[in-house]
Amino acid sequence: MYNRKIVPSISLFWILIFFSVAQAQERVIIVNAVKNQNNSVEISYEKFKPGTYTVYLKFKNLENTSSSDIEKIVKDKSGTLYTLRPRDPNKGIGYSYSVTYVPGNFKVKVDTTYCYLLPFKNAKNYIVYESKNVYEVYFNKKKDIMFKSYAIRAKNPDSIYAMRKGIVIEVANKQSNKTYQDDLVFTTQRSSIRVEHEDGTYANYNGFKSSSISVKEGDAVYPSSFLGVIDEFNKEYYLLNFDIYYPVREKNNNDHKSMLSHNYLTPYFHTTEGDVQLVNGGEYTALVKEEFISTEMSKKEIKAFSKR
Numbered sequence: 395m396y397n398r399k400i401v402p403s404i405s406l407f408w409i410l411i412f413f414s415v416a417q418a419q420e421r422v423i424i425v426n427a428v429k430n431q432n433n434s435v436e437i438s439y440e441k442f443k444p445g446t447y448t449v450y451l452k453f454k455n456l457e458n459t460s461s462s463d464i465e466k467i468v469k470d471k472s473g474t475l476y477t478l479r480p481r482d483p484n485k486g487i488g489y490s491y492s493v494t495y496v497p498g499n500f501k502v503k504v505d506t507t508y509c510y511l512l513p514f515k516n517a518k519n520y521i522v523y524e525s526k527n528v529y530e531v532y533f534n535k536k537k538d539i540m541f542k543s544y545a546i547r548a549k550n551p552d553s554i555y556a557m558r559k560g561i562v563i564e565v566a567n568k569q570s571n572k573t574y575q576d577d578l579v580f581t582t583q584r585s586s587i588r589v590e591h592e593d594g595t596y597a598n599y600n601g602f603k604s605s606s607i608s609v610k611e612g613d614a615v616y617p618s619s620f621l622g623v624i625d626e627f628n629k630e631y632y633l634l635n636f637d638i639y640y641p642v643r644e645k646n647n648n649d650h651k652s653m654l655s656h657n658y659l660t661p662y663f664h665t666t667e668g669d670v671q672l673v674n675g676g677e678y679t680a681l682v683k684e685e686f687i688s689t690e691m692s693k694k695e696i697k698a699f700s701k702r
Contacts, residue, residue: 423447423468425475425493433486435459435478441471444612445563445590450494451476457488467499497563498641498656502594509662509669509686510557511617513599513636516682517666520546524674525635542658543598543637544672551606551623551632556589556615557597557663559690564588565611567604587621592690593640595659600635601625616699617687 422443428436439449451464459478466475480487514520525543566586585602587609599621606623609615627633638659662669664686666679688696 422497423449423493423495425449425451427489427491429486433480433483435487435489437475437477437491439468439473439475441468443563444561445469445497446499446594447495447497448500449475452492452494453489454492455488455490458482458485459487459489467501496641498596499594500641500643502640504595504640504659505593506659506661508558508593508689509664510638511555511682511686512663512665512678512680513554513557513621513634514546514680515553515555516618516680518552519677519679520548521675521677522546522672524672525637540658542660543635545633545635547627547631547633548624549631551603551626553623554599554602554621554634556617556619556621557636557638558589558591559614559616560589560591560597562587562609562611562613562615563590563596565607565609567607584627585622585625589615595638595640597638598636601627601633616691616695617689618682 420442422441424440424442426438426440428438430436437451441447446467446469449464449466449468451466453461453463456478458480460481461476461478464476468475478487478489512520523545525541525545564587566588568585584600585604585607586598586600587602587607589597589599591597601624602622603625606625608620608622615621624632624634638661639656640659641656643655660671662671663678664681664683666681670678672678687699691699
């Protein structure tokens with residue numbers, strides 16, 4: 395049992411667990427090759443989870459054709475990755491290949507100027523804390539990325555809202571019969587939502603009451619869309635962790651299986667005090683205006699959203 399400390403976030407732990415476990419437990423992408431009548435070979439994919447993935451094809455044993463290795467960003471449920479074409483169209487192609495894929499697009503151009511909404515109701519105010527990395531605090535691990543995550547503590551099970559338009563790509567709905575203690579500072583049994591934004595960034599929201607989550611994988615959300623209600627963390631308060639990050643390549647790493655990494659953003663947020671970067675221990679009041687909500691919405695989306 396840990397000594398009681400105020401450590402209001404362990405978001406990094408959840409992110410790393412998601413990426414490693416999701417790939418190990420289920421096949422998100424299946425790749426197939428079909429020979430055409432003209433002796434070309436079309437290599438296609440099917441994707442079974444929402445969100446963007448980077449797919450790598452590594453070819454070997456090529457006969458009557460040539461190709462370098464292929465890297466392709468895929469967003470649709472299915473499509474063509476590559477077509478091998480024969481040098482001699484009267485003969486078939488010999489080939490073999492391996493497939494690797496990772497979530498995210500490493501070539502994204504992140505909009506660092508985008509100003510996010512705070513994830514709570516308009517005019518609601520909270521003290522915001524910077525989170526601690528569980529590996530550094532309790533396992534003496536060296537920090538290998540710039541960790542930037544935030545947390546709020548609530549006395550009541552308040553509602554949580556989306557900070558930006560995006561697609562829900564992961565709902566980790568933890569149904570647990572937990573009994574929280576006064577000195578609890580860390581648990582993996584927390585329900586979470588992950589949203590992919592248009593510019594390739596991701597938002598993690600961690601700490602929902604599982605029965606309150608109002609979205610499912612594949613749903614579109616907009617700034618101020620209701621996501622769920624904060625769950626109790628210990629006997630003293632309810633806790634929400636949130637952060638925004640984007641995928642990057644690890645330098646000098648050609649192994650596609652282990653190249654997954656990410657950088658955290660320190661974004662600006664709309665508040666009644668102005669558009670600010672959050673400071674540890676600062677108190678902020680959410681500011682939600684119609685023009686903030688419609689920033690990334692099409693005219694059709696604005697019309698549909700206004701009818702809700």
